[in-house]
Amino acid sequence: MNVMKIHILSSTDRSGSNALKVSKYAKGVMSKSSDVEIFSLEDYPLHDVVGGKYGKEIESVKSFNDQFLSADGFLFVIPEYNGGFPGILKVFYDYLPFPKAFQRVPVSLIGEAAGAFGALRPVEQFAQLLSYRNAHIFPDSMYIQRVNDSFDPEDGLKSEKLQKLLLRQLNDFTDFVRKLSEI
Numbered sequence: 287m288n289v290m291k292i293h294i295l296s297s298t299d300r301s302g303s304n305a306l307k308v309s310k311y312a313k314g315v316m317s318k319s320s321d322v323e324i325f326s327l328e329d330y331p332l333h334d335v336v337g338g339k340y341g342k343e344i345e346s347v348k349s350f351n352d353q354f355l356s357a358d359g360f361l362f363v364i365p366e367y368n369g370g371f372p373g374i375l376k377v378f379y380d381y382l383p384f385p386k387a388f389q390r391v392p393v394s395l396i397g398e399a400a401g402a403f404g405a406l407r408p409v410e411q412f413a414q415l416l417s418y419r420n421a422h423i424f425p426d427s428m429y430i431q432r433v434n435d436s437f438d439p440e441d442g443l444k445s446e447k448l449q450k451l452l453l454r455q456l457n458d459f460t461d462f463v464r465k466l467s468e469i
């Protein structure tokens with residue numbers, strides 16, 4: 287059986303982010319069955335796109351995108367900033383190859399926020415952008431609310447019930463990626 291390659295995007299450039307902590311936890315779980323790598327928007331070459339370089343080939347951006355896109359499936363870990371997803375995630379998205387990136391590709395989403403809605407809004411917003419690119423969006427998404435209290439970087443979610451859902455999402459997504467690759 288082929289080992290599936292899954293890339294996780296920690297979808298903010300904020301240093302010390304919860305998104306990166308959740309991404310590392312998710313990697314630990316999915317690595318039992320898949321080859322998993324984390325990318326962080328902290329490493330996105332933002333300075334190279336200042337001034338609006340849309341449609342131009344920028345070596346640093348191409349390199350980031352090519353490395354990130356070379357997987358069978360993708361997990362985005364998305365924080366909530368002002369009722370939406372971080373601006374850098376939209377910048378990243380707008381510099382992806384069009385229309386190729388994410389066409390018919392499996393994508394899973396996790397939200398995390400300090401507030402009570404667990405980044406439901408940014409995840410739903412980003413899912414719309416993925417639908418526009420015809421991604422296969424995995425139907426189960428975790429919305430980690432009150433992340434600073436509810437999540438432990440080593441053990442995951444403190445609520446047993448929610449932890450079960452998180453593990454189910456991560457494990458079922460790896461099966462989803464494999465099944466789609468066989469079609």
Ligand SMILES: Cc1cc2nc3c(=O)[nH]c(=O)nc-3n(C[C@H](O)[C@H](O)[C@H](O)COP(=O)(O)O)c2cc1C
Nearest residue numbers: 298300303304305365366367368369399400401433
């Ligand atoms: C610019 C900014 C805006 C934020 N806006 C919201 C918000 O609208 N709703 C919310 O629940 N939390 C909000 N927060 C708190 C973050 O969701 C919370 O700190 C989250 O864990 C940050 O993710 P990160 O550590 O991955 O950057 C905001 C944080 C920042 C930095």
